[in-house]
Amino acid sequence: MVELQAEPLNLEALQNGDPNEQTRLVELYSDCIYRLALKMLANTHDAEDVLQETFIKALKALPNFEGRSSLSTWLYRIAINESLMLLRKRKLEVAIQEDDFVDGENEDSIEAYQLLDWCCLPEDVFMTNETRAELDRQIQKLPENLRTVFILRDIEALSIKETAETLELSETNVKTRLFRARLKLREELSTYFAEFIEENTNGKK
Structure with missing residues (x-):
């Protein structure tokens, strides 16, 4: 993942609901979250919905964020889950196949x-x-x-x-x-x- 060239976010302030840090979080990650959702959904309105829901859920869940993964990875995971939920609602889900290796393949x-x-x-x-x-x-x-x-x-x-x-x-x-x-x-x-x-x-x- 390309690192964002900006002053690191203050996680403690984010978790305490600091509005300035919350605004910075949205500004820093909006473009990449929207781009990801658009690639997954191929629909601008759905991508905008995913962008909005991602940050709503992220800001609500931030007090419980334990830092076991990076903040960007955590946000991507939320965005992917939101995108997949939308795909299922649109009945576009394709059955997930098992991903076992073919015998002898390495x-x-x-x-x-x-x-x-x-x-x-x-x-x-x-x-x-x-x-x-x-x-x-x-x-x-x-x-x-x-x-x-x-x-x-x-x-x-x-x-x-x-x-x-x-x-x-x-x-x-x-x-x-x-x-x-x-x-x-x-x-x-x-x-x-x-x-x-x-x-x-x-x-x-």
Whole structure:
């Protein structure tokens, strides 16, 4: 997770209800919480609702915050839970599958597959509005458990450890879900990108 370049929040003041620190908390984390919710829900109104509910619940629960995780991880967890609740209300929940490893598969093989997922496409393929929109559409089609990990790790740039802490999963489980999300996206996007590259190549002849 990218560290916010600002004076650290005073946790004691926050827990005592200091309005200035509460305002700073909202100002510091609103953008990243909204961005996360928007990626998960693909709806600006729902993302705004999640943003509001996240801070309402966070400010109410702050007196009981024990600091076993970072404040940002705690806020992300609340936002993710709120997003998932909204998805269920919208009846968009996809059944969560077990994330057991395939027999004989290990972390080294997962890392190898990760490298294959994205390295073979030129960077400019991802720079058009059309391809970004297609990627967003395919991300929304991922099962919740895969989509959440992919967004946190590959879009929000949290580390494996931070993602695991946020979702209360093991690091191995995070790596497995991330591998499956990337692989599924590659499979879904392979035809689209092949056609995109062919069209652009032919157009340059």
